[in-house]
Amino acid sequence: MKKDYEEQIQKLLARMTVEEKIGQLQQCGPSLVGAFDVSFEELLNMMFDGRITQEEFNRLMGTAQQDFHEEDLRAGKIGSYNGIGDSATANRLQKIAVEETRLGIPLLFGYDVIHGFRTVTPIPLAESCAWEPELWERTGRVAAEEATAAGIHMTFAPMVDVAKDARWGRVSEGAGEDVLLNGLYGAAKVRGFQGDDLSRENAMAACLKHFAAYGAVEAGQDYNRVDMSMQRLWEEYMPAYKACVDAGARAVMPAFNDINGVPCTVNSWLMRDVLRERWGFDGLVISDSNAIAECVNHGIAEDKKDAAKQAILAGMDMDMSSNSYISCLKELVESGEVPEQILDEAAADVLRIKFELGLFDDPYQTDEERESHAMLKEESRALAREAAVKSIVLLKNENKVLPLKADAKIGLFGSLASDKEQMTGAWAIGAKPEDCVSILEACRMRGIPFQYSENLTDAEKIAADSDVLVAAIGEMKEESGEAASRADITLSPEHMALIEGLLATGKPVVAVLFNGRPLAIPKLAQKVPAIVEAWHLGVEAGNAVLDVLYGDVNPSGKLTVTFPAAAGQCPMYYAHINTGRPGGKSKFTSKYLDAPVEPLYPFGYGLSYTAYSYGDLEVKKEDEALLVSVSVTNTGDRDGQETAQCYVQDRAAKRVRPVRQLKAFEKVSLKAGETKTVSFRIPFSELCYYDWDMKEVPCEGFLKVYVGGDCQAALTGEICL
């Protein structure tokens, strides 16, 4: 239940000076001083792009002298910190805020808790392949339990940027290419992070990001422009953000990119008209890192002062890291260029979230004792393993190479099979490499007969002693995430050479892929009999991979992104439109000369050790909704879980519509031989779209319905609405 703090907020505002109000809008991170001269942000970047390892980063952070800008804090010039993830530091700074500033307003600590804190769970893209909102919520809850114990009040998550371009590195941070899935994923995370009472010590405010359409950056190049029709924006991108606002997310981060020429950071249409007025959002809006100052680079502001003015007028409450507000707002308010009322509104938004989080009642919500007990609990690890297993997608399994027999001797290859740190993926801020289980370690723990080599040295000898060869290949964690766009999304020559070398031994090869984005792997798909898409799975990666390889668990993950056959097909996504000349065999159709029309692996796809068939499709309608039912049968000899998916296509609308759009899905457990009926009820309101004049119009006339185990669904029905 959301409480109303408006009276307290107004009373406090009345006592605050202009400087103190501006101070509340300032978020900064610690700067590092001493032996080296790099900012905290730069050091973080160095870790993310692989110039230093996570261990080195942790060591530097632990030993370097850090400048927390305490003088500014005492003077009431800081309202929030980013990048502090331990209770001792958080409480020490909080004490200064509470006891040594004139008004004693507590600090708000934000950090990027993207997929778990210490118990690192699969990257969001991986976890989305579980198609299980309830799981997404539970992992969000564990993340919040741990992160709040480390002093964090707000996470910069969930990211619900619909991402249709595999070249974009941040595909890894969201739930893939579909807007419905992103909305459901985001809403589940919001519920998990925040719980049902934000004032509880283990509740963490969710800051949804990046508002809006950051996933549509041109050519998949990070930070690039976004230029799209309003119809597309509203149909394919906005609903995911709205779902998070509706789920009660208390903060929003506008995106780095511009939309149709106006950077989101200074976009009053986005922040005021859409977010606040249309969607009724009354929480905190915080800029992305340094984004306000970067409006000068965008060529939309003359200088930092102009950028600060435009941002606050457009509705940006808090300035992350750019120091634009703290250095320019006072002058802007004094000159009347920014009305004090606007400043008051922004400060009120900061105070509101602090009240809601219970920080005025208890500014110290954790301590070292709580912190030491909260991390990596047995049940949290178990959940991380469950999530990791459910995230794995079996892409290929020729000749039933998998599951392996219990006594199979394995030849294990590739550095990714032993590198614990690599298991976490991008943005794992609380991770400790020693917490992660690699495949190698998991083999040891299980007592599996195996031999290991990072490369082809001894490959023949190892192969001669082994029944099957398992190669861990893919991407290093630095190759996805922020500022990690790739023009070539194939496997590295080293990884392909490893595969070729192993195939040459004549033993069956299983490729286990660790990666943060879809890869273009047509050669691998052609040559290797079994491919397991493991993504970056977190602390339980090795155990989860073996659970699947040995069939302890029947794989059930389904892709939430299309795997193209070549990077040149990007952006490639299932919900495309048809054009007047849909790609086909004849020359004058929409396609490339040197790449297939079809993807390598379609959206929604994923194999299992059993098989499923679909039948008895019924499509009916009632007053307000479409009713679809189908029977799903497990035709194999193993129990399993199948995600039945329902897509629609409006065949003749006022505007061209996607060839398929996911409208509903259900994950069902089926015993070997068992049949269940799955029913979907899709309200007509969810079939609406926007016409040329941006009027929402109902779907009328013939609607095609497709149901099956992926977007190329087996069964087709039709109904006239």
Ligand code: BGC
């Ligand atoms: C990223 C955000 C992140 C922020 C704070 C930025 O570079 O774009 O997603 O939340 O840094 O760390």
